[in-house]
Amino acid sequence: MSDFWVILTGALVACACSLVxxxxxxxxxxxxxxxxxxxxxxxxxxxxxxxxSRDSIPMMIGAAVVGLITVFLIEMFKQSGLQSDAxxxxxxxxxxxxxxxxxxxYTRQIDFxxxxxxxxxxxxxxxxxxxxxxxxxxxxxxxIIGVALLLSVLVIGLFFKQFKICAFDPAMAAAIGIPxxxxxxxxxxxVSVTTVASFESVGAILVxxxxxxxxxxxxxxxxxxxxxxxxxxxxxxxxAILGYGVAYMLDVSIAGxxxxxxxxxxxxxxxxxxxxxxxxxxxxxxx
Numbered sequence: 400m401s402d403f404w405v406i407l408t409g410a411l412v413a414c415a416c417s418l419v420x421x422x423x424x425x426x427x428x429x430x431x432x433x434x435x436x437x438x439x440x441x442x443x444x445x446x447x448x449x450x451x452s453r454d455s456i457p458m459m460i461g462a463a464v465v466g467l468i469t470v471f472l473i474e475m476f477k478q479s480g481l482q483s484d485a486x487x488x489x490x491x492x493x494x495x496x497x498x499x500x501x502x503x504x505y506t507r508q509i510d511f512x513x514x515x516x517x518x519x520x521x522x523x524x525x526x527x528x529x530x531x532x533x534x535x536x537x538x539x540x541x542x543i544i545g546v547a548l549l550l551s552v553l554v555i556g557l558f559f560k561q562f563k564i565c566a567f568d569p570a571m572a573a574a575i576g577i578p579x580x581x582x583x584x585x586x587x588x589x590v591s592v593t594t595v596a597s598f599e600s601v602g603a604i605l606v607x608x609x610x611x612x613x614x615x616x617x618x619x620x621x622x623x624x625x626x627x628x629x630x631x632x633x634x635x636x637x638x639a640i641l642g643y644g645v646a647y648m649l650d651v652s653i654a655g656x657x658x659x660x661x662x663x664x665x666x667x668x669x670x671x672x673x674x675x676x677x678x679x680x681x682x683x684x685x686x
Contacts, residue, residue, distance in 0.1 A: 401525040404538050406643050408524045409657050411541065412597045413635025415548040416609035417617075418555065419590050421628050424614045425566040430484065431470065432610040434491035435587065436594045438469040440498025443595060448505055459547075459595050466591025467584055469494060520602075521653045547596035551589050558582065563624050608658035609635060616665045619672050634664055 423432045439462035446461025469490055476486035524540045536542070555562055564572040565582050573579050590610070597606045617630035642657030649656070 402643070404525040404541065405521055405653065406639055408521055408538065408540050408544065409639030409643065409653070410636045411544040411548055412606070413609050413613060413639050413657075413661075414632045415544055415551060415593045416597065416606060417613045417631035417635045418548070418551050418628060419586065419593055420610040420614035421617070421624065421631055422555075422562060422566050422586055423590070423610060424618055425624070425627075426569075429611050429615075430487050431473065431587070432590060433607045434473065434487045435466045435469055435590050436607045436610070438491045438494035438498070439463075439465050439591055439595055441465055441494055441501055442498075443598070444498055444501040444505065448501075458598075459592055462595035463588050463591040465494065466594070467587055470584065470587040544596050547593050551593060554585065554589060558585075562586065566624070602654065608661060609638075612658070612661040612665050613638065616661075616668050619665075619668050634661065638664060 420432065423429055442461035442463070442465030443458045444461075445465075446457040449461075450457040472490045473483075473486045476489065477483055481489075524538045527539045528535050528537060529539050529542060530536070561572070561577050561582055564575075564577060565579055569579050572582075594606050594610075597609070613631040613635040614627070616634045617627045620630055621627050638657050638661035642660040643653055645651075645660060646653040646656035
């Protein structure tokens with residue numbers, strides 16, 4: 400049964416990250432996902448210090464707030480003339496470093512392991528369960544990630560047209576009266592919540608892989624947003640299942656194996672699409 404919970408957790412993380420990741424890829428904001436996945440660390444620590452609890456709700460709120468601050472600072476530096484990649488690099492390294500310092504200074508005597516925050520340990524998921532009325536209803540991580548996924552599905556489903564237009568043509572979206580800035584920060588808020596919800600299973604660093612790789616793989620196969628989202632989730636779930644199998648056989652990190660398999664699937668699709676494109680060009684030239 401523990402195998403099932405580990406695979407289910409990996410699949411939920413993959414789906415939650417893939418859903419918001421598709422919009423990051425389309426808007427050419429992939430590295431912002433990396434920035435948020437690192438910079439939310441001080442938000443988690445500050446929420447922990449204020450609440451004196453490792454409960455997920457305060458940490459999600461803290462991470463979401465710092466995630467939005469990250470995006471605001473990046474946009475502010477970009478508008479002041481700093482290049483986009485430099486703005487991202489400055490903000491996420493500074494905030495991440497602050498988070499590391501806060502962990503080192505204020506949590507020395509507390510079970511708040513920086514390695515667990517950064518890398519996670521999905522193998523422990525089945526043992527941290529929730530009880531309601533004395534009844535075990537399953538691992539805590541499954542419920543937390545499930546709620547984060549449901550939140551993203553509801554928000555994106557409700558405003559799908561607006562998110563879609565903003566992703567493909569922000570200028571047109573602004574011209575027809577869509578509040579582009581509002582939806583930009585709403586998307587970043589969903590990315591922040593998804594990131595911190597995944598900490599307990601795959602960690603802050605590896606969640607970036609799930610945000611970008613499945614979405615990028617799907618992008619190679621289709622130009623339709625709805626199909627891209629569906630394909631990215633399929634690739635994410637495959638990565639979770641196959642990655643667990645690889646980790647079991649080789650006795651290595653489960654989360655690392657899932658990301659490695661995701662990268663392999665991207666490589667296979669990349670090579671396959673390029674081969675098919677060349678074959679198509681050769682046939683057209685022959686005709």
